[in-house]
Amino acid sequence: MSSKIILLVEDNPSDVALTQRALSKSRIANELVVTEDGQEALDYLFGTGRYAGRDVAESPALILLDLKLPKVDGLQVLRQIRTDERTRRLPVVILTTSKEEQDVAQSYDLGANSYIRKPVDFTQFVEAIQHLGLYWLVMNEPPPLKAR
Amino acid sequence: MKTILKTNDHSIEWKPRPSRIPAWSGYVFAVAVTVLTLLARMQLDVVFATRPLLVLFILPIILSAYVGGLGTGLVATLTAAVSVNYFLIPPIHSLQITELNDFIQWLILIVSGGLISVLNESLRRSHQRLEQVVTKRMQAEEALRDSEEHYRTLIEQASDGIFIADSRGHHVDVNTTGHTMLGYSREEILAMYLSDLIPNEDLAAAPPRLDDMRAGKTIVAERRLKRKDGTLLPVEVSAKMLPNGYIQSFVRDITERKRNESKFGGLLESAPDAMVVVDQQGRIAMINKQTEALFGYMREELVGQLVEVIIPERFRGTHPTRRTAYSEAPSVRPMGTGLELAARRKDGSEFPVSISLSPLETAEGLLITAAVRDITERKQAEEEIRQLNAELEQRVIERTAQLEVANKELEAFSYSVSHDLRAPLRGIDGWSQALLEDYHERLDEQGRQYLARVRSETQRMGQLIDDLLELSRVTHANMQTKSVDLSALAQVTAANLQKTQPQRLVEFIIQAGLSAKGDPQLLEIMLSNLLSNAYKFTGKTLNTRIEFGQIEWQGKQVFFVRDNGAGFDMAFASKLFVAFQRMHKASEFHGTGVGLATVQRIIHRHGGQVWAEAEVNQGATFYFTLEESL
Numbered sequence: 001m002s003s004k005i006i007l008l009v010e011d012n013p014s015d016v017a018l019t020q021r022a023l024s025k026s027r028i029a030n031e032l033v034v035t036e037d038g039q040e041a042l043d044y045l046f047g048t049g050r051y052a053g054r055d056v057a058e059s060p061a062l063i064l065l066d067l068k069l070p071k072v073d074g075l076q077v078l079r080q081i082r083t084d085e086r087t088r089r090l091p092v093v094i095l096t097t098s099k100e101e102q103d104v105a106q107s108y109d110l111g112a113n114s115y116i117r118k119p120v121d122f123t124q125f126v127e128a129i130q131h132l133g134l135y136w137l138v139m140n141e142p143p144p145l146k147a148r
Numbered sequence: 149m150k151t152i153l154k155t156n157d158h159s160i161e162w163k164p165r166p167s168r169i170p171a172w173s174g175y176v177f178a179v180a181v182t183v184l185t186l187l188a189r190m191q192l193d194v195v196f197a198t199r200p201l202l203v204l205f206i207l208p209i210i211l212s213a214y215v216g217g218l219g220t221g222l223v224a225t226l227t228a229a230v231s232v233n234y235f236l237i238p239p240i241h242s243l244q245i246t247e248l249n250d251f252i253q254w255l256i257l258i259v260s261g262g263l264i265s266v267l268n269e270s271l272r273r274s275h276q277r278l279e280q281v282v283t284k285r286m287q288a289e290e291a292l293r294d295s296e297e298h299y300r301t302l303i304e305q306a307s308d309g310i311f312i313a314d315s316r317g318h319h320v321d322v323n324t325t326g327h328t329m330l331g332y333s334r335e336e337i338l339a340m341y342l343s344d345l346i347p348n349e350d351l352a353a354a355p356p357r358l359d360d361m362r363a364g365k366t367i368v369a370e371r372r373l374k375r376k377d378g379t380l381l382p383v384e385v386s387a388k389m390l391p392n393g394y395i396q397s398f399v400r401d402i403t404e405r406k407r408n409e410s411k412f413g414g415l416l417e418s419a420p421d422a423m424v425v426v427d428q429q430g431r432i433a434m435i436n437k438q439t440e441a442l443f444g445y446m447r448e449e450l451v452g453q454l455v456e457v458i459i460p461e462r463f464r465g466t467h468p469t470r471r472t473a474y475s476e477a478p479s480v481r482p483m484g485t486g487l488e489l490a491a492r493r494k495d496g497s498e499f500p501v502s503i504s505l506s507p508l509e510t511a512e513g514l515l516i517t518a519a520v521r522d523i524t525e526r527k528q529a530e531e532e533i534r535q536l537n538a539e540l541e542q543r544v545i546e547r548t549a550q551l552e553v554a555n556k557e558l559e560a561f562s563y564s565v566s567h568d569l570r571a572p573l574r575g576i577d578g579w580s581q582a583l584l585e586d587y588h589e590r591l592d593e594q595g596r597q598y599l600a601r602v603r604s605e606t607q608r609m610g611q612l613i614d615d616l617l618e619l620s621r622v623t624h625a626n627m628q629t630k631s632v633d634l635s636a637l638a639q640v641t642a643a644n645l646q647k648t649q650p651q652r653l654v655e656f657i658i659q660a661g662l663s664a665k666g667d668p669q670l671l672e673i674m675l676s677n678l679l680s681n682a683y684k685f686t687g688k689t690l691n692t693r694i695e696f697g698q699i700e701w702q703g704k705q706v707f708f709v710r711d712n713g714a715g716f717d718m719a720f721a722s723k724l725f726v727a728f729q730r731m732h733k734a735s736e737f738h739g740t741g742v743g744l745a746t747v748q749r750i751i752h753r754h755g756g757q758v759w760a761e762a763e764v765n766q767g768a769t770f771y772f773t774l775e776e777s778l
Contacts, residue, residue, distance in 0.1 A: 097567045100563060119610075120607055120610030
């Protein structure tokens with residue numbers, strides 16, 4: 001648990017790489033797990049599919065969730081995270097391109113902890129990631145996880 | 149007592165008739181006269197000696213019979229016979245007669261007396277009969293005089309002039325109305341012929357229809373009669389031939405009617421509609437030319453006919469009842485008050501009409517004027533409009549469906565624009581930055597500048613996409629209507645703007661207490677766009693002043709945002725609110741040219757107007773109204 005894994009759910013490799021770059025530039029050294037679609041993210045979280053057998057008690061400290069994803073979209077993933085006892089308290093930050101009102105509203109309705117729109121300007125993006133890491137991984141008191 | 153009515157020309161008086169003598173006084177008279185004759189005879193014995201001389205007694209008998217008739221004559225005869233027998237025929241003082249001579253004389257007296265009585269009676273009776281005849285005759289004459297008097301009174305009191313002429317046309321009688329209306333005296337008329345009263349040209353044009361009159365017809369015609377003063381009098385003449393061949397004419401002065409007709413007729417003819425004047429019996433009294441044209445009838449064919457002739461057969465049955473009901477409660481019914489009916493031409497064809505009705509009280513009784521308007525074209529037009537409307541409605545439904553599809557597509561498009569177009573931009577910007585950072589040393593100054601341009605263009609495109617999405621959103625967003633505190637919004641926006649460039653010294657003058665009804669989010673976007681513009685275009689101005697307030701302009705409350713910045717050339721004002729149109733070079737002031745288009749859309753969606761006044765380097769003022777300004 002102390003490893004403080006960050007789960008990045010993002011299908012765009014360029015965005016994945018940029019995020020990784022932004023994290024490293026922000027000196028956030030946490031382990032980054034990347035899943036490229038919603039189904040894979042759920043498999044990772046619940047130890048199913050290609051992540052079968054994974055110790056699901058090893059929960060990520062933070063989930064960075066894109067909304068527009070192949071197969072199962074981000075809102076669906078969020079809904080399942082919030083429905084399941086094991087994952088419902090996990091901090092989920094929506095990290096997406098859209099700031100459509102309906103997306104923002106639905107995300108909060110489904111229990112997102114934060115909503116961040118990725119700026120086009122990379123400098124601003126790095127700033128955002130920096131703040132995000134500082135806040136959620138350092139300042140924020142993580143939720144107590146269920147002992148298994 | 150019987151009386152008879154005796155009339156003179158000017159007076160009536162009563163006269164008693166002598167009464168008949170009662171019967172008993174006749175008998176007394178007979179006895180008395182006879183006794184007087186006897187006394188006289190006895191005094192004349194000296195003259196006649198003792199001879200009875202009975203002839204003397206014929207006198208009282210004649211007298212009595214004349215006065216009293218048969219009974220009285222017989223009483224006188226009997227009295228004479230008895231008294232001469234007793235006093236004069238020997239033997240005297242006895243009723244015996246001894247000598248044949250005396251007896252014969254006595255008998256002759258009795259027979260003569262009886263005969264005289266009978267003859268007198270007969271005379272009396274025939275006299276009485278004669279008297280009765282005369283009386284009857286007189287009574288008949290009285291009655292005749294009475295009826296003549298009535299007739300004369302009637303004639304004199306008639307409001308029509310009455311002229312009676314003999315078979316040669318010579319007037320034999322005329323009433324006062326008759327000669328007065330022509331200005332002649334009675335005697336003057338009686339000296340004239342019928343033809344003297346009619347103008348020659350009229351006589352030639354319409355000679356009196358004597359043959360028809362002889363056939364027993366009453367001729368009714370309108371004529372003009374010559375007055376004594378030479379003027380012509382319009383009259384209606386009703387003439388007929390009496391059994392004795394005399395011509396009797398009733399003449400009515402129709403000056404007033406003619407005047408009304410000419411007035412009324414002018415009105416009718418000048419009316420744009422077909423006018424049909426109907427009397428209380430439902431007969432057509434007058435029509436105008438338009439009626440002839442519309443219905444295909446000649447005037448003579450319609451006037452006098454029942455109005456039902458111009459109504460389709462299927463309505464003829466019920467029409468008289470409706471017409472009567474209208475006559476009983478007449479009221480003005482203008483066109484377009486539900487009186488859309490069908491009319492029938494002479495050739496039987498039908499056409500739709502609109503009818504207005506107005507009652508007119510005249511000397512001849514109630515007349516109903518119907519204005520009839522052919523509405524075939526209007527009906528067709530209405531039908532066309534109805535069809536067009538139906539088509540239009542159908543088209544609206546189709547278009548609405550298409551629009552809904554288009555809107556959905558647009559929403560999907562906006563969504564993918566906001567997601568998918570921005571992601572690559574972020575990549576371009578990010579990797580350019582990575583290149584600049586990681587390969588800084590291997591790039592020369594020019595290479596680094598190129599990469600900086602790549603980044604700035606990328607960011608500009610990102611901004612453009614954001615602005616376009618906002619423009620699209622303000623156009624399609626659902627609107628709420630609330631009271632919005634514009635002054636507070638302006639204050640917040642001003643504070644935010646000052647934070648972006650804290651080094652700038654900008655004086656914001658914001659009028660307090662301004663509010664409007666509208667969508668809070670849209671109004672915020674609108675106001676912040678205007679204030680951002682003002683902030684942006686005052687970037688090169690010293691002593692920057694930005695105002696938000698309200699003024700009265702042409703009687704309306706108008707909001708304004710004023711700055712003392714770069715302004716613009718009013719020659720290009722028409723392009724001001726068009727998307728992507730910019731007033732300044734990008735090197736002077738950056739921007740996408742979408743902001744004011746967004747402002748205008750928001751204001752239009754609020755039913756308001758926006759316009760600007762500006763001068764280059766003298767600042768700009770943007771005015772706007774919101775329909776529901778408070």
